[in-house]
Amino acid sequence: DAGITQSPRYKITETGRQVTLMCHQTWSHSYMFWYRQDLGHGLRLIYYSAAADITDKGEVPDGYVVSRSKTENFPLTLESATRSQTSVYFCASSETSQPQHFGDGTRLSIL
């Protein structure tokens, strides 16, 4: 089915571990985005990508790494997870720089 898929939906891990959140879209949209959603902060942009092999930092990129080797995938990696990265993560895609379609989110807990 066409759409945007995030995996896993839920993840619990420990501090210091590496975690990768996956995002896949079937529309071939140029733009993809990663946001984190925290109480009192709304959605904050972590990284975005305007096309394959083009990525750029958002508001809160520290501690995160992204790649975009294929248009349809935009994985987000926490290289050494910290408790402050406990959050709900949303991936989005769009044909423009305004995020249009959002995934269902990944709820990440870091103990």
Add this chain to the structure above:
Amino acid sequence: AQSVSQHNHHVILSEAASLELGCNYSYGGTVNLFWYVQYPGQHLQLLLKYFSGDPLVKGIKGFEAEFIKSKFSFNLRKPSVQWSDTAEYFCAVNNNFNKFYFGSGTKLNVKP
């Protein structure tokens, strides 16, 4: 720095009451403005957007928003809310440097 402010963090209304959610932004140049809605347990959906033209924008489900440039505001309104409007509402701004910023959100509870 660019910022988006939603001063009402939590709003409680009875059905049929009128709704107005405030949104102010700080960027002085040309902006595009958006409202998104997140129903409980769901992902964000675009409610309406303003790029140019008529500053009163109509969106889905009876929502509208008015862009007032002199006040740097883009408030969301609905004349008569329903229980199904219970959700969190996010204002967002996109400036001409292709940066996109969300406000912190307003949770709306509509009592049946």
